[in-house]
Amino acid sequence: MIIKPKVRGFICTTTHPVGCEQNVREQIEATRARNLDKSAGPKKVLVIGASSGYGLAARITAAFGYGADTLGVFFEKPATESKPGTAGWYNSAAFDKFAKQEGLYSKSINGDAFSHEARQKAIELIKQDMGEIDLVVYSLASPVRKLPDSGELKRSSLKPIGETYRATAIDTNKDAIIEAEVEPATQQEIDDTITVMGGEDWELWMDALDQAGVLAKGARSVAFSYIGTEITWPIYWHGALGKAKEDLDRAAAAIDARLKETSGGANVAVLKSVVTQASAAIPVMPLYIAMVYRIMKEQGVHEGTIDQLNRLFGERLYAPQGGELVTDEAGRVRLDDWELRDDIQQACQDLWPEVTTDNLFEITDYAGYKHEFLKLFGFERDDVDYDADVDTLVEFDVVNL
């Protein structure tokens, strides 16, 4: 099949298997170049949400930075005769291939991580192949959760709370500046967003792993959050999603108290805004990212997904000098420190009212944003021949639920 990108709103409905493999290879090379202290890191790792974005970067960091065995859980689609698989499918196939070449254990579960079945399958595989795990990374981003007991479907909302949110944004289909308007979430929508993206499911995973006796002494767990500043607060931190992320903080404290009994611990890690399938769906994020990327690149402090995870592991969770993990007052590990620097945020504030459809590509890094977005699906890489016929039917070591 010869595959070209087909963008519909904030997703690309086609993917390129070779481009996705090259994306994974590039992240592995970036991780190797860091020369992380192998003796300090995790050895057996479960990553929930392992196929793209921050979860994939966590899996790559654990495996190729520290030589860890990994079990990944994700919800992706393989190719059919007429349609390529999802990017996360090809990313995971590539990860699996490279990990096995390196002699590392790699196994994956493709199915709904919110289900009890996924937890049971993970526990079965850990018992069978890994014994105990010493790190659980929780990196799900989902618009919907099927409740594991009742089967009821809950949906999350990307909405403000209290007032209608009006802000300058990009219509990414037309590359045009628009005024976005988002109605506030109802109480039901806020509650449902907490149910989908809050900490309950993370706790269910940690309970199940603990009860099954597969958590090693000193095991750690980390889940990811975003806080941002005034620019994004109305839609994010002060919106429905922010309430869910507050609930993640609550869950982190509860899980931490339990893991501390064996000298382990749990934290929320607050990461910077990067281009992923999840962030592309959040109103205003594409414009904010286009601005903050430009400014952070100019200041020499730009980081992509893999850089953040390499730094999280290498300089925070498994810092070679040991000692106390540095957190903020709420126990969160902060990797958004450079993005939230006053000078960077002030430059974004200054740029915001200036942007128009005409100068969008000139005064922001929107070109960089678009490139990163297409890259997520395996497109726009210099090292891939997009006119060549590719085999889309890629298989690997995965248990499909």
Ligand SMILES: NC(=O)c1ccc[n+]([C@@H]2O[C@H](COP(=O)([O-])OP(=O)(O)OC[C@H]3O[C@@H](n4cnc5c(N)ncnc54)[C@H](O)[C@@H]3O)[C@@H](O)[C@H]2O)c1
């Ligand atoms: N992208 C950002 O800018 C940003 C910034 C800070 C924090 N975060 C947080 O990082 C976490 C991961 O987000 P991302 O941006 O990497 O997203 P992503 O869309 O790239 O990845 C989401 C992952 O979740 C998996 N997933 C979704 N629903 C699932 C289900 N039902 N069962 C199993 N797997 C499922 C997907 O397969 C994929 O592996 C989220 O908690 C997000 O809030 C993201």
